Amino acid sequence: MLAEIHEARNRLRGRAxxxxxxxxxxxxxxxxxxxxxxxxxxxxTGSFKFxxxxxxxxxxxxxxxxxxxxxxxxxxxGQALALVGxxxxxxxxxxxxxxxxxxxxxxxxxxxxxxxxxxxxxxxxARDLHLRHGFTLIPPFDRxxxxxxxxxxxxxxxxxxxxxxxxxxxxGGGGLLSGCAIAAKSAxxxxxxxxIEPAMADDATRSFQTRTLxxxxxxxxxxxxxxxxxxxxxxxxxxxxxxxDMKTVTEEAILDAVRFLFLRMKLVVEPSGALGVAxxxxxxxxxxxxxxVVLSGGNIxxxxxxxxxxxxxxxx
Amino acid sequence: MLAEIHEARNRLRGRAxxxxxxxxxxxxxxxxxxxxxxxxxxxxTGSFKFxxxxxxxxxxxxxxxxxxxxxxxxxxxGQALALVGxxxxxxxxxxxxxxxxxxxxxxxxxxxxxxxxxxxxxxxxARDLHLRHGFTLIPPFDRxxxxxxxxxxxxxxxxxxxxxxxxxxxxGGGGLLSGCAIAAKSAxxxxxxxxIEPAMADDATRSFQTRTLxxxxxxxxxxxxxxxxxxxxxxxxxxxxxxxDMKTVTEEAILDAVRFLFLRMKLVVEPSGALGVAxxxxxxxxxxxxxxVVLSGGNIxxxxxxxxxxxxxxxx
Numbered sequence: 001m002l003a004e005i006h007e008a009r010n011r012l013r014g015r016a017x018x019x020x021x022x023x024x025x026x027x028x029x030x031x032x033x034x035x036x037x038x039x040x041x042x043x044x045t046g047s048f049k050f051x052x053x054x055x056x057x058x059x060x061x062x063x064x065x066x067x068x069x070x071x072x073x074x075x076x077x078g079q080a081l082a083l084v085g086x087x088x089x090x091x092x093x094x095x096x097x098x099x100x101x102x103x104x105x106x107x108x109x110x111x112x113x114x115x116x117x118x119x120x121x122x123x124x125x126a127r128d129l130h131l132r133h134g135f136t137l138i139p140p141f142d143r144x145x146x147x148x149x150x151x152x153x154x155x156x157x158x159x160x161x162x163x164x165x166x167x168x169x170x171x172g173g174g175g176l177l178s179g180c181a182i183a184a185k186s187a188x189x190x191x192x193x194x195x196i197e198p199a200m201a202d203d204a205t206r207s208f209q210t211r212t213l214x215x216x217x218x219x220x221x222x223x224x225x226x227x228x229x230x231x232x233x234x235x236x237x238x239x240x241x242x243x244x245d246m247k248t249v250t251e252e253a254i255l256d257a258v259r260f261l262f263l264r265m266k267l268v269v270e271p272s273g274a275l276g277v278a279x280x281x282x283x284x285x286x287x288x289x290x291x292x293v294v295l296s297g298g299n300i301x302x303x304x305x306x307x308x309x310x311x312x313x314x315x316x
Numbered sequence: 317m318l319a320e321i322h323e324a325r326n327r328l329r330g331r332a333x334x335x336x337x338x339x340x341x342x343x344x345x346x347x348x349x350x351x352x353x354x355x356x357x358x359x360x361t362g363s364f365k366f367x368x369x370x371x372x373x374x375x376x377x378x379x380x381x382x383x384x385x386x387x388x389x390x391x392x393x394g395q396a397l398a399l400v401g402x403x404x405x406x407x408x409x410x411x412x413x414x415x416x417x418x419x420x421x422x423x424x425x426x427x428x429x430x431x432x433x434x435x436x437x438x439x440x441x442a443r444d445l446h447l448r449h450g451f452t453l454i455p456p457f458d459r460x461x462x463x464x465x466x467x468x469x470x471x472x473x474x475x476x477x478x479x480x481x482x483x484x485x486x487x488g489g490g491g492l493l494s495g496c497a498i499a500a501k502s503a504x505x506x507x508x509x510x511x512i513e514p515a516m517a518d519d520a521t522r523s524f525q526t527r528t529l530x531x532x533x534x535x536x537x538x539x540x541x542x543x544x545x546x547x548x549x550x551x552x553x554x555x556x557x558x559x560x561d562m563k564t565v566t567e568e569a570i571l572d573a574v575r576f577l578f579l580r581m582k583l584v585v586e587p588s589g590a591l592g593v594a595x596x597x598x599x600x601x602x603x604x605x606x607x608x609v610v611l612s613g614g615n616i617x618x619x620x621x622x623x624x625x626x627x628x629x630x631x632x
Contacts, residue, residue, distance in 0.1 A: 020336050022358070041582045042338070266357045266614035268582040298582035302625035309618035 001182050001238070004148035005155060008055040012152055015087070016051055019043050019153075021160045024265050031280040033287025036164070038157045041269050041298025045107075047225075048153050048176055048296050049080035049140075055149030056138050057084045065090050070135035072122035074100040075225060076297055077140040082111035093129055095122045101301065141175030142232030151179025157292055158187035165289035168276030170296045171195035171204045171246065172226035174235030180294060181242035192244045194285060196275040198223045199248040204231050208239060208246040222251055222304060225272030225297060249275060253282035258300070258308040270300040317498050317554070320464035321471060324371040328468055331403070332367050335359050335469075337476045340581050347596040349603025352480070354473045357585050357614025361423075363541075364469050364492055364612050365396035365456075371465030372454050373400045381406050386451035388438035390416040391541060392613055393456040398427035409445055411438045417617065457491030458548030467495025473608055474503035481605035484592030486612045487511035487520045487562065488542035490551030496610060497558035508560045510601060512591040514539045515564040520547050524555060524562040538567055538620060541588030541613065565591060569598035574616070574624040586616040 022037045040048040057065060068091035071081050078094040085092030092113040096105065100117065108115050118125050123139075130137045139146065153176070158164065167184045171177045174195075181193040197205050201219035207230070215230040231239060254271045257278035261267040269277075276293035279285040338353045356364040373381060384407035387397050394410040401408030408429040412421065416433065424431050434441055439455075446453045455462065469492070474480065483500045487493045490511075497509040513521050517535035523546070531546040547555060570587045573594035577583040585593075592609035595601040 046582060262584060263618075266362060266584040268578060268584055302579075302622060305625070306618060306622045309621075 001144070001148060001151070002186050004144060005151035005179060005183050008051070008145070008148040009152045009155055011055050011058045012051060012149065015054055016152070017043055018156060021157065022265065022267065026264055027260070027277070027280070031287055031291065033280070033289055033291045035280065036157075036161045036290065036292045037277070038153060038292060038294045039267065040153055040294060040296050041267065041273055045076065045079045045083050046297055046299040047076035047080065047273070048150055048294070049076040050083065051152050052141075052146035052149035052175060053077060053080040053084045053138060054087075056143055056145035057081070057088055059145045060136060064136055067134040067136065068093065069138055070095070070126050070129045071138050071140065072096075072126040073140050074104060076299055078113070079104065079107050079111070079299070081138055082108045082113035085113060086111045093135060095126045095129070097122065141173030141228070142234050144234065147175050147179040147234065147238070149179070150176040151183040153294060154180035154183035155187070157294070158184065161290070161292065163188060163290055164191050164292040166192045166194065166285065166291040168194050168196055168279055168285060168291065168293045170226065170272050170275040170294065171197050172272065173228040174204060174231040174239050176294065176296060177243060178235045178238035182238065185242055193242065195239065195243050195246045196279050197246065197248050198226055198254060198275070199250055201226045202248050203229070204239070205246040205248050207231055207236060208243065211240060223254055223272040223275060225270065226275070247279055247284050249278040249282055249284055253278040253284075255308045257281055258305065261295070262305060262309055267295070268298045268300060268305070269295050270297050271304065273297040317460070317464060317467070318502050320460060321467035321495060321499050324367070324461070324464040325468045325471055327371050327374045328367060328465065331370055332468070333359055334472060337473065338581065338583065342580055343576070343593070343596070347603055347607065349596070349605055349607045351596065352477045352606065352608045353593070354469060354608060354610045355583065356469055356610060356612050357583065357589060361392065361395045361399050362613055362615040363392035363396065363589070364466055364610070365392040366399065367468050368462035368465035368491060369393060369396040369400045369454060370403075372459055372461035373397070373404055375461045376452060380452055383450040383452065384409065385454055386411070386442050386445045387454050387456065388412075388442040389456050390420060392615055394429070395420065395423050395427070395615070397454055398424045398429035401429060402427045409451060411442045411445070413438065457489030457544070458550050460550065463491050463495040463550065463554070465495070466492040467499040469610060470496035470499035471503070473610070474500065477606070477608065479504060479606055480507050480608040482508045482510065482601065482607045484510050484512055484595055484601060484607065484609045486539075486542065486588050486591040486610065487513050488588065489544040490520060490547040490555050492610065492612060493559060494551045494554035498554065501558055509558065511555065511559050511562045512595045513562065513564050514542055514570060514591070515566055517542050518564050519545070520555070521562040521564050523547055523552060524559065527556060539570055539588040539591060541586065542591070563595055563600050565594040565598055565600055569594040569600075571624045573597055574621065577611070578621060578625055583611070584614045584616060584621070585611050586613050587620065589613040
């Protein structure tokens with residue numbers, strides 16, 4: 001997989017943004033560590049998902065790509081694939097839940113994607129479109145090229161900051177976590193890679209601890225990017241092999257982190273993207289050392305930001 | 317003044333952040349130009365004001381600095397001077413209007429400043445404290461070292477992007493605008509430097525056009541950093557000499573710009589900081605060419621961000 005991550009980096013050169021790394025003296029003090037934030041919120045379409053989607057589509061044979069692409073996603077992967085389709089001049093269909101936020105539908109439509117709302121199992125409908133029209137299914141995480149694309153974020157991060165003792169990565173379906181773990185271990189085999197999940201969506205943590213794939217009923221966590229029901233067939237074994245630990249954070253800690261990033265660091269980060277900072281601010285992960293945190297995305301619902309910014313936390 | 321800007325840069329080295337420059341394909345398309353955003357929102361204390369305050373205080377003789385510092389400001393200059401005092405281990409007193417936002421008072425207090433609320437003319441009280449206690453008054457803009465410090469933002473900007481055909485700078489009291497104009501002309505004498513003001517606070521534009529200092533009654537613009545009543549004795553002639561034009565933008569255009577920066581670019585920028593982007597998005601300034609924009613600060617009231625993010629503009 002490491003070779004595939006390097007290949008992905010070549011494909012993404014000049015197409016994905018090299019996202020900046022930010023630091024904060026206040027955060028260093030609070031975490032008792034030297035903290036580096038990899039801002040994938042500034043990636044194209046506002047999240048790391050562009051990396052995996054672009055790499056997966058660029059890896060397809062031209063004649064297959066031409067037939068079109070399909071996926072199921074209400075969120076960042078859908079937006080990312082929509083832009084990737086636009087860049088490649090190929091048709092994209094995104095199957096979304098009927099109650100998807102209109103702003104997200106608009107974003108996908110603005111990139112020229114066809115959006116199909118449905119109440120049934122979206123992955124079944126996406127597979128049906130694949131069978132009937134020959135669209136290639138680009139799933140949100142459980143595909144080697146998607147995982148390899150996400151791993152380029154960590155490769156780039158180590159290039160920018162040289163050494164990291166710890167790397168914190170949000171975990172939903174595990175594409176970003178597994179890809180980043182493989183890249184991080186190649187840069188520094190001693191780097192501790194820790195996946196962070198909301199306590200309300202702790203299926204991956206339980207899977208990691210029991211070494212048996214666990215699922216969860218739709219988790220109503222504010223971190224909507226981690227509402228996946230389980231890790232994938234590919235991502236689960238990769239996480240068992242390359243990740244050192246999994247930790248969970250409370251909903252309150254997540255809102256605290258969103259607020260800190262917004263008010264103190266002037267960074268717009270969505271709840272799923274703030275999981276690593278939540279772990280630091282709530283003491284779930286502590287220093288010393290050089291701690292890297294992947295801020296995975298910035299596509300926050302303005303109402304959530306308001307909630308985070310105006311609620312006074314009892315913890316500080 | 318150019319020599320003083322270079323001197324300020326030396327003083328600020330390792331003390332002020334070198335703030336990143338961000339770009340956006342969408343913004344380039346909308347503005348029909350190549351646009352570069354200098355993110356002073358990521359400066360220490362969240363605005364460019366740290367540059368001028370630090371330079372002015374660093375330039376004081378040690379024995380004078382020891383007596384303490386005073387200023388009048390409800391906003392970014394007060395926060396900046398509070399941190400500068402903390403860094404220099406000297407007492408800071410900030411005189412603020414009685415109705416100042418509690419979050420801003422808290423930020424100044426967190427840096428150890430003494431905050432005095434008053435309803436009378438704040439500058440008179442600040443001068444009185446100067447006379448009675450020997451505190452040195454560091455005014456928000458009308459002082460050479462303050463202007464020179466702000467000018468370092470443009471010097472650094474040209475270092476980062478090499479060439480700019482146009483530079484857009486927000487204008488309140490004119491410290492940032494005059495300092496940046498001098499620095500920009502030294503880097504590229506052909507660079508057009510344009511000051512941007514809210515139409516509701518257009519005193520500097522009228523002063524520029526009539527070449528006579530104009531004042532304004534307290535302007536209730538959303539861009540609270542530009543609510544100064546007039547340019548200063550120092551900044552006005554510098555602006556006449558070094559600035560090419562002044563333009564105004566509507567309140568709606570300012571909110572539009574805040575929204576664009578937040579939703580599309582994931583940047584937290586306060587209304588005064590978004591004036592240049594407002595000019596581009598509303599067509600007040602147009603391409604082609606390489607256009608630099610100083611995003612002067614990110615200390616936005618969360619409620620204003622909510623308003624910007626949720627109001628649907630009829631213009632797009």
